[in-house]
Amino acid sequence: MQRLLAALLLLAVAGCNAASSGDSGAEADGKDGYRIAVIPKGTTHVFWKSVHAGAQKAAKELTAAGTPVEIQWRGPLLENNREKQIDIVGDFVAQGIDGIVLAPLDSTALIPSVRDAQDAGIPTVIFDSGLADESIIVSYVATDNYHGGVLAAQELGKRLNGEGNVILLRYNVGSESTEQREEGFLDTLEKELPNINILSSDQYSGTTIASAQEKALQLCNRFGDRLDGFFAVCEADTIGVLAALDNEGLAGKITFIGFDPSPLLIDAMRDKKIQGLVLQDPVAMGYLGVKTMVEHLQGKEVPKRIPTGESMATPENMDDPEIDKLLNPEKAD
Incomplete structure (x- = not known):
């Protein structure tokens, strides 16, 4: 019995190998606003917490301006779990989410998932890391x-x-x-x-x-x-x-x-x-990823490629205001 319980516990843990949260200035049901899935490569590193902060910031600004946006943040815990990220994209497609903002773990393995979303009428904005087939995405928001x-x-x-x-x-x-x-x-x-x-x-x-x-x-x-x-x-x-x-x-x-x-x-x-x-500027990635998706859903033309900039920090310049801001970006709770 103890072995059976242990095995069931392991299965339960494995089934929860993703982190998820909903963020918004107000709930959006797709009629009065938009539900946007933001899917990072992983959820443990500091970088992704800053991307999350940027996505939250965009949702709050858009909601305050009269376009309610709800962010659904969900990604694998670790950045080597392609299967989990594929499953997450599939789950959001099945839910009929309005748009997907995705940092693909693998530039080719996620192509079928993004194509399935496109076939279901759900557009995808890519951020951080590119997809090998750019014909099926709305825009790519990233560092050079x-x-x-x-x-x-x-x-x-x-x-x-x-x-x-x-x-x-x-x-x-x-x-x-x-x-x-x-x-x-x-x-x-x-x-x-x-x-x-x-x-x-x-x-x-x-x-x-x-x-x-x-x-x-x-x-x-x-x-x-x-x-x-x-x-x-x-x-x-x-x-x-x-x-x-x-x-x-x-x-x-x-x-x-x-x-x-x-x-x-x-x-x-x-x-x-x-x-x-x-x-990099991960806050800008999350922010611009969500803003670009909403503009696309509103029928506006958006650039195919949106750069977010890159800089070099050194011991000599790390206290400069602009560098310090990138060294210590905002982070989601």
Whole structure:
């Protein structure tokens, strides 16, 4: 009996492997307003809490202006659960949601889901990470991730005086946003910094801090005596690499560039264990994703591509007002 109860409990937990909430300035039933599903890649990292804050802000502004908007926020807990995200999109399509604002975990695996939504008359705005088939989406709201990789390479090259040995730790196969960062980084090293040698650029961290730390430790053990610089392409990646560098006594001794902030990473940059963080504007992503969807539903023409900007934070400029705002963006409760 105890084994049966344990098995049932595990099934119940597995069935709840998503986070969901409804946010609005007022309830919208699709007649007097709009119900918009906002589906992030995951719900654990700080980045997504800021996207959520932006979506909430847009809903409140639109509702106050006379267009009631209800946000349905729901996503997988972890950013490696493609099946869960596919199921979430399908659930919202079955509910007859008015529009979907989606950060696809995989640039190809989510195409059938978005196409099913289109067939059901439900439009999709993509944010953060692209979809391979842009013909089935309304708009793409995101950082120029390729340029983010360019900024990382240029900052690394400047701090290394144009020469040295570096590692790129990739994120996860199928993640279009991080693939663009990786490509921008490598292209820039090849074109602008020919005297920088790449020790490794084919390893993937996986989607958790623990897996990133494990992979970074392996790379440090293999190349640590020759290592001058490191680039990690997202928040989980950056936190995992920082832990590995701390463990190996390399933090602050090599040049480390990461992507996206968190309180831990901000403190590490102040301590000069991190020399640069590429910053996005996740609040703007959530805000513009919802605003763009509502404008489309109202019959207005919207741009196919909406950039949200990218910046480089360093120990030297991190207290500048504009950089500080991106290092410490609003977060949903």
